[in-house]
Amino acid sequence: xxxxxxxxxxxxxxxxxxxxxxxxxxxxxxxxxxxxxxxxxxxxxxxxxxxxxxxxxxxxxxxxxxxxxxxxxxxxxxxxxxxxxxxxxxxxxxxxxxxxxxxxxxxxxxxxxxxxxxxxxxxxxxxxxxxxxxxxxxxxxxxxxxxxxxxxxxxxxxxxxxxxxxxxxxxxxxxxxxxxxxxxxxxxxxxxxxxxxxxxxxxxxxxxxxxxxxxxxxxxxxxxxxxxxxxxxxxxxxxxxxxxxxxxxxxxxxxxxxxxxxxxxxxxxxxxxxxxxxxxxxxxxxxxxxxxxxxxxxxxxxxxxxxxxxxxxxxxxxxxxxxxxxxxxxxxxxxxxxxxxxxxxxxxxxxxxxxxxxxxxxxxxxxxxxxxxxxxxxxxxxxxxxxxxxxxxxxxxxxxxxxxxxxx
Amino acid sequence: xxxxxxxxxxxxxxxxxxxxxxxxxxxxxxxxxxxxxxxxxxxxxxxxxxxxxxxxxxxxxxxxxxxxxxxxxxxxxxxxxxxxxxxxxxxxxxxxxxxxxxxxxxxxxxxxxxxxxxxxxxxxxxxxxxxxxxxxxxxxxxxxxxxxxxxxxxxxxxxxxxxxxxxxxxxxxxxxxxxxxxxxxxxxxxxxxxxxxxxxxxxxxxxxxxxxxxxxxxxxxxxxxxxxxxxxxxxxxxxxxxxxxxxxxxxxxxxxxxxxxxxxxxxxxxxxxxxxxxxxxxxxxxxxxxxxxxxxxxxxxxxxxxxxxxxxxxxxxxxxxxxxxxxxxxxxxxxxxxxxxxxxxxxxxxxxxxxxxxxxxxxxxxxxxxxxxxxxxxx
Numbered sequence: 001x002x003x004x005x006x007x008x009x010x011x012x013x014x015x016x017x018x019x020x021x022x023x024x025x026x027x028x029x030x031x032x033x034x035x036x037x038x039x040x041x042x043x044x045x046x047x048x049x050x051x052x053x054x055x056x057x058x059x060x061x062x063x064x065x066x067x068x069x070x071x072x073x074x075x076x077x078x079x080x081x082x083x084x085x086x087x088x089x090x091x092x093x094x095x096x097x098x099x100x101x102x103x104x105x106x107x108x109x110x111x112x113x114x115x116x117x118x119x120x121x122x123x124x125x126x127x128x129x130x131x132x133x134x135x136x137x138x139x140x141x142x143x144x145x146x147x148x149x150x151x152x153x154x155x156x157x158x159x160x161x162x163x164x165x166x167x168x169x170x171x172x173x174x175x176x177x178x179x180x181x182x183x184x185x186x187x188x189x190x191x192x193x194x195x196x197x198x199x200x201x202x203x204x205x206x207x208x209x210x211x212x213x214x215x216x217x218x219x220x221x222x223x224x225x226x227x228x229x230x231x232x233x234x235x236x237x238x239x240x241x242x243x244x245x246x247x248x249x250x251x252x253x254x255x256x257x258x259x260x261x262x263x264x265x266x267x268x269x270x271x272x273x274x275x276x277x278x279x280x281x282x283x284x285x286x287x288x289x290x291x292x293x294x295x296x297x298x299x300x301x302x303x304x305x306x307x308x309x310x311x312x313x314x315x316x317x318x319x320x321x322x323x324x325x326x327x328x329x330x331x332x333x334x335x336x337x338x339x340x341x342x343x344x345x346x347x348x349x350x351x352x353x354x355x356x357x358x359x360x361x362x363x364x365x366x367x368x369x370x371x372x373x374x375x376x377x378x379x380x381x382x383x384x385x386x387x388x389x390x391x392x393x394x395x396x397x398x399x400x401x402x403x404x405x406x407x408x
Numbered sequence: 409x410x411x412x413x414x415x416x417x418x419x420x421x422x423x424x425x426x427x428x429x430x431x432x433x434x435x436x437x438x439x440x441x442x443x444x445x446x447x448x449x450x451x452x453x454x455x456x457x458x459x460x461x462x463x464x465x466x467x468x469x470x471x472x473x474x475x476x477x478x479x480x481x482x483x484x485x486x487x488x489x490x491x492x493x494x495x496x497x498x499x500x501x502x503x504x505x506x507x508x509x510x511x512x513x514x515x516x517x518x519x520x521x522x523x524x525x526x527x528x529x530x531x532x533x534x535x536x537x538x539x540x541x542x543x544x545x546x547x548x549x550x551x552x553x554x555x556x557x558x559x560x561x562x563x564x565x566x567x568x569x570x571x572x573x574x575x576x577x578x579x580x581x582x583x584x585x586x587x588x589x590x591x592x593x594x595x596x597x598x599x600x601x602x603x604x605x606x607x608x609x610x611x612x613x614x615x616x617x618x619x620x621x622x623x624x625x626x627x628x629x630x631x632x633x634x635x636x637x638x639x640x641x642x643x644x645x646x647x648x649x650x651x652x653x654x655x656x657x658x659x660x661x662x663x664x665x666x667x668x669x670x671x672x673x674x675x676x677x678x679x680x681x682x683x684x685x686x687x688x689x690x691x692x693x694x695x696x697x698x699x700x701x702x703x704x705x706x707x708x709x710x711x712x713x714x715x716x717x718x719x720x721x722x723x724x725x726x727x728x729x730x731x732x733x734x735x736x737x738x739x740x741x742x743x744x745x746x747x748x749x750x751x752x753x754x755x756x757x758x759x760x761x762x763x764x765x766x767x768x769x770x771x772x773x774x775x776x777x778x779x780x781x782x783x784x785x786x787x
Contacts (some may be wrong), residue, residue: 023471024471024472028471028473054468054469057467057470058469061467061469061470061471061472061477062471062472068434069471070465071477073484074507077510077514080514084514084517084520085517085521087521087524088520088524091521091525091528092524095528095661095665096528096532096533096536096661097530097659098538099537099657099661100536101531102656102658102661103540105546106544106549106552106616107543107548108548144432145427145432145433146427146428146430146432146485147429147430147432195432226728366655381432381433382431382432382456384432385430385431385432386429386431386485389484
């Protein structure tokens with residue numbers, strides 16, 4: 001019997017450094033996402049708790065550091081339960097508060113705009129609260145080398161800080177965005193643990209300004225476009241306008257990727273640190289390629305459905321002995337077959353879109369991040385021990401009910 | 409003892425990695441099946457674990473299909489990682505589901521969630537809306553109606569300035585005469601603002617603050633002015649009971665609550681609209697029936713036969729307004745057949761009607777849309 005333990009494929013030269021890798025295959029993920037997506041549609045959305053759990057299990061098991069994968073141990077039933085708890089609490093808040101706001105808005109402002117604005121504003125703090133709680137749940141259900149991660153319960157503190165820093169960012173016209181990114185990340189990191197070891201976020205918020213350079217160049221180009229278009233002729237604004245349109249999306253991606261790198265490399269857990277060398281260009285390419293591919297594919301499929309439908313109707317018209325086909329009947333909207341085709345197409349497009357986003361955007365980006373990650377100071381891992389379980393009864397229920405929109 | 413449940417143990421040993429869930433270091437382990445104990449033996453330099461074969465479970469959805477990750481049923485922490493699947497045939501319950509441990513809790517919360525959403529969307533919100541509608545100041549309500557009217561005019565037309573108002577003066581005065589005849593038959597006539605919109609839809613509706621909108625299509629399809637007056641009286645019924653205002657308040661409360669249930673499922677928005685439509689239909693079935701009853705009384709007192717409403721409904725039906733089955737639940741009006749019968753039954757025996765408009769006035773009303781404007785003097 002050979003004694004070949006499942007060892008990391010290429011052990012790094014320095015045993016103190018653990019390299020990250022991503023081992024999942026796209027076609028496996030495709031089938032998992034497709035299968036669970038169909039079940040979600042067929043169960044009118046109830047299977048989504050199982051779908052999320054299974055997708056996370058797959059992703060987590062695909063990410064390995066030093067050959068040992070993460071493990072996701074979340075349970076779909078606890079997600080469903082958490083969702084129900086959140087619905088009970090939020091139903092009252094949203095139903096009654098919205099109604100009172102609408103009344104006040106009709107009575108005082110003779111319109112419903114004030115009510116929509118206020119009810120939107122009223123949900124924002126709960127939204128941040130839900131975001132933090134969802135993160136706490138996911139971390140509490142994530143393990144590496146058998147040890148749990150954990151996040152301290154401090155969601156309201158996160159909610160008001162988010163409001164404050166978002167406010168500052170808006171008031172400063174975006175100039176204080178790095179401050180918001182840094183402070184909120186520090187709030188979360190400083191409350192995160194792996195086993196008995198606590199993480200700390202080092203660095204300063206000003207270190208994120210270089211990450212924003214392309215964003216600021218894009219904004220300057222945009223402002224220049226506006227100024228030129230108003231002061232001289234719009235023709236002269238074409239070049240800076242084009243530059244702004246090209247640079248701004250890249251600037252956003254560059255900011256996300258580069259700030260992630262800086263924030264990751266300044267995190268510390270006892271003497272353990274992380275190194276990360278992500279490529280913004282690569283991530284940008286994944287976004288552009290993924291959306292283009294998914295868009296073109298879905299466009300082709302919808303075109304095909306359209307022509308097959310018309311063909312089928314031509315066929316039936318012939319069967320009834322009429323040789324003319326009036327395309328108008330397709331748009332009259334009351335035909336039960338057409339309604340069925342319409343509903344089926346809607347769900348199919350929705351399903352396929354989310355599957356393609358998983359396989360051509362989320363997964364490649366995660367694969368890239370995992371493969372450029374390194375853990376330094378691995379010698380210190382052996383002294384860390386397990387932490388107690390965080391029950392967290394309503395799981396990510398608030399985030400689920402409010403559709404906070406975690407990608408997985 | 410069944411052979412199928414307990415396959416004969418193989419002599420071969422496997423090498424795996426064991427995580428004890430306390431120390432973050434993988435422990436090299438020798439693993440084999442002990443047939444006599446019907447157990448998986450995991451032996452490391454320090455410890456020996458005995459996992460009953462029936463209790464060994466597979467961790468599903470692994471990205472690395474080559475490896476096997478095992479756990480012990482009832483033990484949340486310990487994991488055994490094997491490099492291949494050779495051991496799998498020895499584990500009869502490897503893919504058995506975890507039991508739902510919080511079953512009763514789950515049912516309680518599910519019932520609570522359904523009950524609270526139902527209670528809030530169907531009881532509390534309508535109740536509050538009915539109460540609050542009484543307290544909205546009339547000028548606020550009127551302005552709200554104007555905003556809604558502008559939205560509807562915009563939504564029904566591709567033009568920038570929306571559907572036009574029909575404003576030809578003789579037609580307008582015929583309409584005013586019709587309005588006077590109806591309001592004089594009421595004890596406390598409400599403040600009304602009546603518009604005719606230049607749109608082929610065969611319909612009419614009431615908006616918050618006493619706005620009543622008649623479409624050109626309705627005037628075109630009506631056989632006589634009395635039929636229009638019947639629909640007019642029905643809409644006044646809505647105004648008197650403040651249905652439009654209550655409806656606006658209700659949907660503000662219920663749409664948010666329902667939105668919670670769907671989350672991001674299939675774009676959520678479509679499901680939400682359908683459900684909201686269903687609820688709105690339930691609300692307004694009562695309101696429609698009440699407005700019909702109101703119309704019978706006013707018409708009768710104004711010397712117009714309530715059967716005119718039946719005639720107009722029959723015209724709706726011949727135009728395809730009658731929908732049955734599942735779709736009927738999404739429509740806010742009670743089945744037309746029932747309403748036609750009720751309207752005919754509301755005509756007292758020996759009822760004598762008085763003429764509403766002269767032939768020339770009726771012709772004027774039919775040509776009210778020969779002159780249109782983006783602004784209605786009626787406002």
